[in-house]
Amino acid sequence: MATYVLVHGGGHGGWCYRKVTRLLRDAGHEAYAPTLSGLAERSHLPLDEIGLDTHVQDVASLLHYEDLHDVVLVGHSYGGMVVTGAADRALDRISRLVYLDAANPLHGQSLRDIAGPIIEAAREFGETVAGTELVLLPSPEAGMFFGVTDPADLAWMATRLTGHPWRSFEDPLDLRDPDAVYALPQYHIVCTSTLATRDPELVAAARQAGRLWDIDTGHDLMITEPEAVADILLTMAN
Numbered sequence: 001m002a003t004y005v006l007v008h009g010g011g012h013g014g015w016c017y018r019k020v021t022r023l024l025r026d027a028g029h030e031a032y033a034p035t036l037s038g039l040a041e042r043s044h045l046p047l048d049e050i051g052l053d054t055h056v057q058d059v060a061s062l063l064h065y066e067d068l069h070d071v072v073l074v075g076h077s078y079g080g081m082v083v084t085g086a087a088d089r090a091l092d093r094i095s096r097l098v099y100l101d102a103a104n105p106l107h108g109q110s111l112r113d114i115a116g117p118i119i120e121a122a123r124e125f126g127e128t129v130a131g132t133e134l135v136l137l138p139s140p141e142a143g144m145f146f147g148v149t150d151p152a153d154l155a156w157m158a159t160r161l162t163g164h165p166w167r168s169f170e171d172p173l174d175l176r177d178p179d180a181v182y183a184l185p186q187y188h189i190v191c192t193s194t195l196a197t198r199d200p201e202l203v204a205a206a207r208q209a210g211r212l213w214d215i216d217t218g219h220d221l222m223i224t225e226p227e228a229v230a231d232i233l234l235t236m237a238n
Contacts, residue, residue, distance in 0.1 A: 012161065079100070
């Protein structure tokens with residue numbers, strides 16, 4: 001039995017993995033999909049002090065309090081920043097790192113450094129609420145920004161997406177032991193359309209090692225292609 005912890009990206013919550021976690025559990029595995037501070041059912045928390053380190057601690061705390069070991073730690077989009085930081089805090093609990101169409105940060109990088117044009121475009125449509133800058137604001141068609149087109153999925157997302165604290169996109173990743181983190185086995189599940197934008201050396205090395213899969217779908221592939229995502233994750237259970 002494998003243990004999966006699936007971390008969402010900006011503006012989302014653990015809810016976005018509902019279909020994937022069900023498939024993993026039906027296959028006999030444990031699957032956790034925590035919601036990061038300030039998002040979804042945790043959006044009532046004070047937002048002014050929430051940054052990348054808060055989200056890293058969210059995941060590291062889950063690993064500790066649930067006493068999880070040999071974890072397949074999955075991060076989607078901004079969640080790639082979070083899982084890299086959480087692995088640094090809990091190296092002895094992680095067996096694999098999986099980047100689900102995610103940022104692949106180096107020590108000292110922020111999401112803004114990695115995906116500046118995309119998130120700067122999103123920032124133009126943000127707003128400041130009670131002194132906190134929020135981006136990726138919900139709307140009836142907000143899911144289209146994440147590559148979702150099915151009307152039922154868009155309606156489902158519209159009632160669950162929440163504004164995301166901009167600060168966490170600017171915060172640099174602060175790793176205590178970068179060499180140990182990057183020595184962990186890393187796997188990449190990406191959208192076919194993003195392959196050309198990724199580090200060619202990383203893509204080539206991952207493909208050669210049999211640790212790269214691409215799915216021809218939108219960015220929120222855990223919503224648009226949950227069976228394909230779950231099937232790939234299940235290959236890592238052995």
